[in-house]
Amino acid sequence: MTRDPARVRGILWATEAKVTLGRRRQHTIEFDEIGEWSERKIEYVRKYVDAYSRILQRQKFHSTYIDAFAGAGVHRRKGTGELVPGSPMQVLDVTPPFDEYHFIDLDVSKLDYLKEQVGERPDVHFHAGDCNEILVSEVFPQIRYKDYRRAFCLLDPYGLHLRWEVFHEAARTGTVEILVNFSIMDLNMNVGLKNPAGIKPEQAERMTAFWGDETWREAVHALNQTQPNLFGLEEKAPNDAIAKAFCQRLKDGAGFAYVAPPRLMSSTSGAPLYYLVFASHNATGAKIMGEILRG
Numbered sequence: 001m002t003r004d005p006a007r008v009r010g011i012l013w014a015t016e017a018k019v020t021l022g023r024r025r026q027h028t029i030e031f032d033e034i035g036e037w038s039e040r041k042i043e044y045v046r047k048y049v050d051a052y053s054r055i056l057q058r059q060k061f062h063s064t065y066i067d068a069f070a071g072a073g074v075h076r077r078k079g080t081g082e083l084v085p086g087s088p089m090q091v092l093d094v095t096p097p098f099d100e101y102h103f104i105d106l107d108v109s110k111l112d113y114l115k116e117q118v119g120e121r122p123d124v125h126f127h128a129g130d131c132n133e134i135l136v137s138e139v140f141p142q143i144r145y146k147d148y149r150r151a152f153c154l155l156d157p158y159g160l161h162l163r164w165e166v167f168h169e170a171a172r173t174g175t176v177e178i179l180v181n182f183s184i185m186d187l188n189m190n191v192g193l194k195n196p197a198g199i200k201p202e203q204a205e206r207m208t209a210f211w212g213d214e215t216w217r218e219a220v221h222a223l224n225q226t227q228p229n230l231f232g233l234e235e236k237a238p239n240d241a242i243a244k245a246f247c248q249r250l251k252d253g254a255g256f257a258y259v260a261p262p263r264l265m266s267s268t269s270g271a272p273l274y275y276l277v278f279a280s281h282n283a284t285g286a287k288i289m290g291e292i293l294r295g
């Protein structure tokens with residue numbers, strides 16, 4: 001990323017992240033430390049919304065940007081400790097602007113810090129709480145097809161912390177497209193075990209809540225296996241096959257018309273971390289994001 005973060009929206013970047021929350025409390029925010037791959041992810045988002053906001057404006061749609069795991073709006077760069085802008089601040093800088101923004105975070109301190117940076121703006125809405133509930137009950141229902149509205153929703157959790165209803169409801173609107181951080185690392189650590197019998201029930205439950213049903217078991221341990229191993233046991237499917245199965249699920253299960261080929265994001269040492277998966281009802285959007293993710 002070549003942009004100077006200090007220039008983003010003219011923000012004065014504090015070296016120490018202290019923000020006064022109300023009169024009495026003063027919180028020190030622990031910024032997340034992010035690797036080069038996270039900066040690349042934010043860059044992909046920025047590139048896409050840059051194109052998307054222009055297209056929506058040209059077609060006279062009411063446009064909404066939703067950041068469901070918004071964070072504090074600032075991170076520390078791994079290695080140097082430099083402050084870098086997070087996805088909400090990067091997107092607020094895009095022109096033409098969206099008509100409306102929704103920023104959600106479970107961590108009230110982070111959301112308050114983000115609010116401080118954004119300032120009072122009638123077009124920006126902050127929601128403190130679990131995005132699994134807020135998206136489905138408050139935000140997605142506003143993006144109505146008949147009102148000529150469209151939205152891009154970034155779903156960027158640390159792990160597999162989304163519930164299937166979010167994908168399903170986003171698809172059902174016909175107006176909301178999503179970019180999902182699909183954590184293959186979380187999956188491999190907790191359900192992608194060599195021996196599926198060793199999966200803990202609470203991890204299986206979490207995976208089912210994410211995938212929407214139990215078919216993840218075939219995707220993770222049986223699909224794409226031409227034959228069982230020598231001992232007649234199922235083997236763990238390759239990461240790419242699991243990501244492909246998740247894309248198929250977004251199409252067949254949730255009902256998205258287009259899903260771009262997933263992009264694997266790895267650490268600098270080559271460890272697979274997550275796939276970026278884009279799903280939409282719009283062929284042009286999927287084509288544009290497909291090109292960005294290939295880049």
Ligand SMILES: C[S@@+](CC[C@H](N)C(=O)[O-])C[C@H]1O[C@@H](n2cnc3c(N)ncnc32)[C@H](O)[C@@H]1O
Nearest residue numbers: 069070071086087105106107129130131156157
């Ligand atoms: C990976 S960070 C998001 C980074 C941000 N998208 C960016 O690029 O700048 C994940 C964020 O999700 C928040 N979070 C975790 N669980 C959540 C939930 N259920 N609902 C909303 N936010 C959540 C965390 O507090 C954290 O700030």
